[in-house]
Amino acid sequence: MIKSLHISGFKSFASQEVPLNSVTLLCGLNNSGKSSILQALRMYCNSAEGRDPLISGYGTIDELRSKYVLPTQPISLKLTFADGATDALELRATDFQCPNRSPISLFLSAERLGPRVSLPTESGYIKRPSTGEYGEHVLEFLDSLRDCAVPDILHHLSSRGSTLEYEVAGWLSEIAPGTEIHFEVDKKNDSSKLQFNSFRATNAGFGLSYALPIIAAILGASTKPQDGFWKNQWDDNWDTARKERGTLLIIENPEAHLHPSAQTAIGRLIAKGGFAGLQIVVETQSEHIMDGVRLEARQHKDGHKNITFNYLSRSNEGFSSIENPVLTESGKLSHWPSGFFDQSLKNKMQLAQ
Numbered sequence: 164m165i166k167s168l169h170i171s172g173f174k175s176f177a178s179q180e181v182p183l184n185s186v187t188l189l190c191g192l193n194n195s196g197k198s199s200i201l202q203a204l205r206m207y208c209n210s211a212e213g214r215d216p217l218i219s220g221y222g223t224i225d226e227l228r229s230k231y232v233l234p235t236q237p238i239s240l241k242l243t244f245a246d247g248a249t250d251a252l253e254l255r256a257t258d259f260q261c262p263n264r265s266p267i268s269l270f271l272s273a274e275r276l277g278p279r280v281s282l283p284t285e286s287g288y289i290k291r292p293s294t295g296e297y298g299e300h301v302l303e304f305l306d307s308l309r310d311c312a313v314p315d316i317l318h319h320l321s322s323r324g325s326t327l328e329y330e331v332a333g334w335l336s337e338i339a340p341g342t343e344i345h346f347e348v349d350k351k352n353d354s355s356k357l358q359f360n361s362f363r364a365t366n367a368g369f370g371l372s373y374a375l376p377i378i379a380a381i382l383g384a385s386t387k388p389q390d391g392f393w394k395n396q397w398d399d400n401w402d403t404a405r406k407e408r409g410t411l412l413i414i415e416n417p418e419a420h421l422h423p424s425a426q427t428a429i430g431r432l433i434a435k436g437g438f439a440g441l442q443i444v445v446e447t448q449s450e451h452i453m454d455g456v457r458l459e460a461r462q463h464k465d466g467h468k469n470i471t472f473n474y475l476s477r478s479n480e481g482f483s484s485i486e487n488p489v490l491t492e493s494g495k496l497s498h499w500p501s502g503f504f505d506q507s508l509k510n511k512m513q514l515a516q
Contacts, residue, residue, distance in 0.1 A: 164245040164409055164442050165266065168207075171239040174199045175483040177231040182487060184471035185437035188453060189446045191475030192502055196483030197446045200473075201413050203240045204268070204444065207252045208411065211265030216252055224254050231482065266411040266442065267404050269384065271376055272296050273415035273446075278364040278372045281354045291401035292383065298376030302355035305331065305379055306348045307398065311386035314439045317432070327379075327386055334378045335359075337428035338370050338421060369420040377417050377429065381436040381443070384410050411442045418449035430455020437469055450504035461494035472496070474503045 165183045170176040175196050189197040202221060210216035221227065228238055241251035242262070250262040275298040276282070284303045285293065292308060294301045309328040318325060322333030328344070335342040345358040357375075359367040384405075393399040417433070418426045430452040436443050438459075447453070453472070460466035467490040474486045489497040499505060 165242050165411065166245050167243045168200065168203060169239070169241040169243070170200070170203050171241075172229045172232040172236045173203060173238045173240065174227060174229055175477060175481055177229050177482065179483065179485065181473060181485065182471050183442070183444065185442055185469035186434055186456060187444045187471045187473060188456065189444065189473050189475065190448070190453070190503060191473075192477070195475040195477045197475055198415070199483070200475075201270075201415065201444065201446055204411070204413055205270055206254075207240045207242060207262060208265050208268035210252050210259065210261040211250075211263065212268075213261075216254060216259055216261075224256055227254075264408075266409040267291065267401070268411045268413065269293060269380055270296055270413045271298060271380060271415065273419065275373050275376055275419070277369050278367060279357070280363055280365060281356050284348060284350055284353050284355055291397060291404070294376045294380050294383075298372075301376045301379050302346045302357055303348055304383055305346060306355070307394075308383045308386050310389065311383075312389045313382050314385050314387075316439050317382055317385055317435050326389070327382055330382050331375070331378055334382070334428070334432060335371060335375065338374055338425040339367070342371065344375075370422070370425065373420045374417075374425070374429065377414060378432065380412055380414075381432055381441065384412060384441055385436065385439045409442060410440075411444070412436070414443065414445045416447060417445060418447060418452050423451045426451035427455040427458070430457075431459040434459035434466070434470065438463055438466065450507070453504060457490065457494040460490060461492070465492075467492050467494070474500045476500070476502065 167183055168181040171178045181200055189200055191197055206216045238254040239251055241249055243249050250264045252262050253260040282299055282302050285300045292304050294304045311327050312325050313327055313330040319330055319333030321336045322329045332342060332344050343360050348355040357364045359371055364372050417429050426449050433443055433445060434456045456470060460470050470490045472488050475483055477483050486500045
């Protein structure tokens with residue numbers, strides 16, 4: 164597991180230590196640096212996998228380098244792991260130094276695909292199951308793992324069984340009670356089709372389609388084959404990599420298009436995923452996501468020790484900084500920074516005047 168990320172010379176961070184845990188929530192005002200932390204993690208993991216560390220559409224090294232450091236200073240993104248080991252990605256104007264150690268990573272963008280009649284399948288040499296950055300491959304991901312068993316800690320009471328397909332339907336019922344999911348993958352035509360309760364996804368609203376990749380990723384990344392054997396070598400290699408390197412899920416705005424009760428349920432699922440052995444980093448603006456995490460942590464012995472809240476703010480000069488309210492065993496916070504999910508209270512105070 165990653166214990167911390169140290170960012171140096173990157174965007175609004177001159178030098179900043181970012182504590183990470185089994186579950187880490189990044190909260191704060193807009194443009195305070197939350198997305199930059201996710202971007203830094205993605206760049207690190209991409210480079211460790213042999214891909215270009217620069218993410219398309221985010222700019223060059225000169226654009227990404229913090230204006231608060233010398234123009235000759237490299238961008239450094241250093242991870243410290245639970246065993247005390249460290250590794251770093253360093254980016255200079257003309258070259259970069261890749262890290263050797265990283266977890267298996269999966270990123271879900273805030274720009275997840277909304278309701279679609281069909282979704283594409285992933286072509287080429289597939290090395291491991293993936294939902295895709297936008298959730299575009301979620302049905303292929305589910306199809307490849309549909310008969311695998313989900314750990315007991317992630318079991319939903321509405322699920323009709325312990326396999327991935329049933330558990331996904333169980334958790335989707337938190338968004339729309341009684342939800343049934345039907346999907347099929349047509350590899351010869353590079354497409355897949357999805358229905359909710361026998362209706363096209365386009366007739367089921369945005370919430371189910373937006374939440375499906377998140378639920379699938381958390382449950383799917385935790386699965387095990389029921390008989391102890393994977394169906395193909397790709398899955399076997401993926402499972403070996405998970406055991407040796409761990410799994411990191413990076414999720415942007417899981418609350419999008421969801422009712423507060425559903426947001427709370429997704430928060431609970433995120434916490435359960437962390438307790439099941441995943442490492443999950445979430446950017447969120449939802450107090451209901453946070454409450455779901457807190458409520459679930461309270462149900463587990465020492466669960467609060469596995470949760471970290473990072474509240475980001477930005478000074479008038481443009482520096483990003485982090486406060487870390489600590490979660491107690493009872494689910495309460497040690498303190499509430501100004502702006503940390505306190506707007507409802509401020510609004511009620513104004514309405515009471």
